[in-house]
Amino acid sequence: MIGANNISEQLIDWYSKYNHEITIIEKDINKCHEFDQLYGPISQHGDATDLNIQKLSGMERADILIVTTKNDSTNFVISALAKSNFKVDTILNRINNMNYAKAFEENGFNILINIESNILQSIEQETSILAPWSIAKLKTNPSKEIIGIKINDDSNIIGKSISEIGFPSHSQLLLIIRSNGITDTPAEHKTIHANDELIVLIQEGKKENMIEYLS
């Protein structure tokens, strides 16, 4: 992980439970000491855009690199160094400006985390009726994604069973979350109620079709 900050602190807690070896590369020596005191010898002091620092950190043993600085060009160079010199398989990048996404993706840095997008997604999920929110994008061929849709009070499908609704061929209903929070496994006879949340697998780009279908 690059940078000793709140994000890395949370991740250390999480990964440690599964006995993963974690190293933090951090420029600030005081933060390195702080993290070493909290978690044992975990930090490598230095600039992660320096190949020697990456080498000292044991980058050649890394299965996953998590790069979360606030500077896109710094993140890009760190990732490119790790990929070209140490063949790190999985690289997660925080991307601050999504306009750069294509440049990251074309270099094989496909896992991009954009904080603004995540906030917007949460807002959509919390506030929208019949506006699907994206849960996960799957690396399938053709590309598919899992979305959540909350069923509005006046939706035409309320009171209908799943077999009556007959979901479109490009989609598959995975789960129903009832308005009281209880999860329900889809079956042909089960009925959709107002304020149910449907978790659906769809072909990427078919969200709008799904809204029309369920409205």
Place this chain on the structure above:
Amino acid sequence: MNNSKQTTNKNNCIIFGNSDIGNFIIESLLNSNTNYNITFLSEEQINTKFNNDINILFGNIYDPKIIKNLDFTNTKLTICCSENTNLNILTASYMKSLKAENIFCCSYDTQYNNLLNSKNIITFNPWNIPSKLNSFWRN
């Protein structure tokens, strides 16, 4: 790109970032026998001695308003040469994703010379300008 200065030949050059090496390259291109149509793109407002000879755009490379003004299909040469190596590397990759050709990326650190591993991007150090780049003005 200012249409009044555009030519129909593929002679456009895009130069990103202000630096001594950038000024040297602009001067060399202007003094060459080829009538290059140079667009200089800078994130900061600056004055250059080439104000009257080149198109100058101030703004971020990722700004759609800026991109609209960059005619990559008629661009022969793209050079990322700000004083910030990391920014040059990301911008060169970004330009490539926009289908720019003949991209040169200036790096002040030799450890990044083979970083991008792309046929379309040549990384160079300002103290060692590659002959392929020189050839654009030495003809």
